[in-house]
Amino acid sequence: MLGSFLLRAVRMLATLFVVAVAVFIMMRFSGDPVSALAGPDATPEQVAEIAARWGYDRPLPEQFLTYIADTLRGDFGLSVRSYEPASAVFLERVPATLLLGLMSLLCAVLIGMPLGIIAAVNQHSAYDRFVMGLSVLGFAMPNFFLGILLILIFSLYLHLLPSFGSGTWQHLVMPVATLSLSSAGAIARFARSCMLDVLNQPYVASARARGIPGFRRTIVHALPNASIPIVTILGLRFGDLIAGAIIVETVFAWPGVGRLLAASVASRDLAVVQVIVLSTALTMILANLAVDLLYGVLDPRVRRSSR
Amino acid sequence: MKMPVLTRIAVSFLVLIAFCAVFANFLAPLDPLHTNLLARLKPPVFAGGTWANWLGTDELGRDTFSRLLYALRTSLLIAAIGTAIGAIIGTTLGFTAAHFRGATEQIIMAAVDFQAAVPFIILVMFVLAVLGNSMVVFLVLIGFAGWEVYTRLARGLVLSARQRNYVMALEGLEMSWPTIYARHVLPNIASAIIVQLTLNFPATILLETGLSFLGLGVQPPDTSLGLMLGEGRNYLLQAWWLSVLPGLAIFFTTLSMSILGDWLRDRLDPLSQAR
Numbered sequence: 384m385l386g387s388f389l390l391r392a393v394r395m396l397a398t399l400f401v402v403a404v405a406v407f408i409m410m411r412f413s414g415d416p417v418s419a420l421a422g423p424d425a426t427p428e429q430v431a432e433i434a435a436r437w438g439y440d441r442p443l444p445e446q447f448l449t450y451i452a453d454t455l456r457g458d459f460g461l462s463v464r465s466y467e468p469a470s471a472v473f474l475e476r477v478p479a480t481l482l483l484g485l486m487s488l489l490c491a492v493l494i495g496m497p498l499g500i501i502a503a504v505n506q507h508s509a510y511d512r513f514v515m516g517l518s519v520l521g522f523a524m525p526n527f528f529l530g531i532l533l534i535l536i537f538s539l540y541l542h543l544l545p546s547f548g549s550g551t552w553q554h555l556v557m558p559v560a561t562l563s564l565s566s567a568g569a570i571a572r573f574a575r576s577c578m579l580d581v582l583n584q585p586y587v588a589s590a591r592a593r594g595i596p597g598f599r600r601t602i603v604h605a606l607p608n609a610s611i612p613i614v615t616i617l618g619l620r621f622g623d624l625i626a627g628a629i630i631v632e633t634v635f636a637w638p639g640v641g642r643l644l645a646a647s648v649a650s651r652d653l654a655v656v657q658v659i660v661l662s663t664a665l666t667m668i669l670a671n672l673a674v675d676l677l678y679g680v681l682d683p684r685v686r687r688s689s690r
Numbered sequence: 691m692k693m694p695v696l697t698r699i700a701v702s703f704l705v706l707i708a709f710c711a712v713f714a715n716f717l718a719p720l721d722p723l724h725t726n727l728l729a730r731l732k733p734p735v736f737a738g739g740t741w742a743n744w745l746g747t748d749e750l751g752r753d754t755f756s757r758l759l760y761a762l763r764t765s766l767l768i769a770a771i772g773t774a775i776g777a778i779i780g781t782t783l784g785f786t787a788a789h790f791r792g793a794t795e796q797i798i799m800a801a802v803d804f805q806a807a808v809p810f811i812i813l814v815m816f817v818l819a820v821l822g823n824s825m826v827v828f829l830v831l832i833g834f835a836g837w838e839v840y841t842r843l844a845r846g847l848v849l850s851a852r853q854r855n856y857v858m859a860l861e862g863l864e865m866s867w868p869t870i871y872a873r874h875v876l877p878n879i880a881s882a883i884i885v886q887l888t889l890n891f892p893a894t895i896l897l898e899t900g901l902s903f904l905g906l907g908v909q910p911p912d913t914s915l916g917l918m919l920g921e922g923r924n925y926l927l928q929a930w931w932l933s934v935l936p937g938l939a940i941f942f943t944t945l946s947m948s949i950l951g952d953w954l955r956d957r958l959d960p961l962s963q964a965r
């Protein structure tokens with residue numbers, strides 16, 4: 384277990400390193416950083432001075448090492464919009480996005496799992512078709528359009544909820560609803576198919592033959608086995624939530640990382656964009672690692688085979 | 691071929707919007723770029739407007755119906771080209787991985803795993819921030835969306851095809867591998883890839899419209915359904931139709947395509963139903 388964990392950790396670091404290299408190369412593609420800093424009116428002396436001050440006159444491998452060292456220290460340079468350190472600009476926005484993301488994930492699981500499980504138990508019933516229909520709708524509905532419809536209905540016509548901003552629980556309702564809907568649909572669909580796989584296995588039939596009631600059979604016997612692949616999909620859903628947050632935060636003017644990213648890309652604030660890309664990659668890699676570990680906890684076979 | 695009613699409706703809708711997109715320049719009653727500040731934010735007919743602009747006008751007095759047609763054309767064109775590029779790149783990489791095995795396969799599959807882990811929209815936004823926005827950059831980026839799905843799919847299918855008798859027989863006849871792949875393997879696995887195309891198409895539309903909605907995709911004076919929605923968002927109170935109409939167009943397009951894709955998958959690829 385420990386050995387395989389170490390192996391995963393090393394692979395994780397390797398992936399991160401590859402991401403960092405890719406980001407470094409892309410940043411150098413963005414044009415000459417010196418002339419961008421110096422502006423069009425700079426004299427050759429000023430250009431040389433700026434190049435020396437920011438280290439752009441050094442050879443590329445040395446620049447790369449400096450870049451890695453800076454990244455490890457959390458120094459990504461200044462945001463060109465606010466002239467504050469990019470990492471500070473980013474960290475300030477993290478709590479809002481975490482709140483939104485975790486609440487949405489929680490809602491998506493709490494809604495999607497029961498819907499999918501009940502649909503699987505009642506396969507081919509009207510309820511099953513209804514849930515599957517809902518999940519297709521959830522996938523086809525663009526989250527920005529759903530958000531705008533909610534604003535139209537609940538803010539502009541019914542005056543029930545604030546249409547933008549943050550601070551109270553009322554501000555959280557519509558962004559969370561928007562963000563969790565498509566995930567809930569996908570989770571329901573997936574939970575249903577995982578449950579169906581398990582419900583058709585002989586051991587469930589034997590439990591039925593032993594007279595174990597349907598509810599207990601579903602929850603105690605089938606669900607633990609069905610939950611293993613579902614956990615995997617949750618790791619992937621996490622990425623969709625991050626992607627969705629970019630749009631949903633913009634729609635509801637939610638002061639989170641997603642909105643910061645959209646604004647920074649529009650103004651080409653590369654330092655901030657870079658922090659966000661690197662931390663998203665890190666988050667996703669950690670989420671996948673967590674899923675792997677959870678796999679071991681949920682499935683004793685994985686634990687034994689990796690020992 | 692017997693089609694359920696819902697699938698028939700979906701296909702009819704897709705044919706209709708494809709027709710509208712292709713013939714946008716003949717169907718549009720007015721120039722989509724013609725501004726008329728005296729006729730700003732006119733409501734559509736069903737909200738008390740006139741037939742002169744039956745779907746109303748936007749904040750610059752441009753005809754919403756004409757703009758919708760052109761936006762539909764742009765969005766569908768980008769999604770179609772994007773889907774095609776992704777399918778070609780992804781499938782080629784899948785064939786490459788399955789043919790060479792070894793290190794090549796490892797590298798390609800590592801890239802697939804990475805791509806599957808990091809949300810694609812983040813990568814697109816990073817590249818847009820670095821290179822700046824232009825139609826070509828944007829189109830290429832959209833093209834890469836979903837490539838990893840095709841790679842994984844094609845690799846698996848090619849690996850199993852190589853174990854089949856017909857491929858071994860052709861190999862024994864000393865036919866060259868490119869010919870075997872192009873003439874014999876590809877037609878055999880095409881149905882699975884076509885199913886994947888239909889399932890990916892809605893995701894591509896959502897990616898394009900989402901980015902355009904943020905103002906990071908299609909740039910004015912061109913317009914896409916997402917950009918229209920994003921611009922209309924500022925006039926929700928005065929003119930809800932400016933955002934709702936393009937939103938509905940996106941929603942029904944992705945919905946129809948998903949229904950068609952599900953139906954195709956069940957018909958052509960019964961084994962992959964469990965998803």
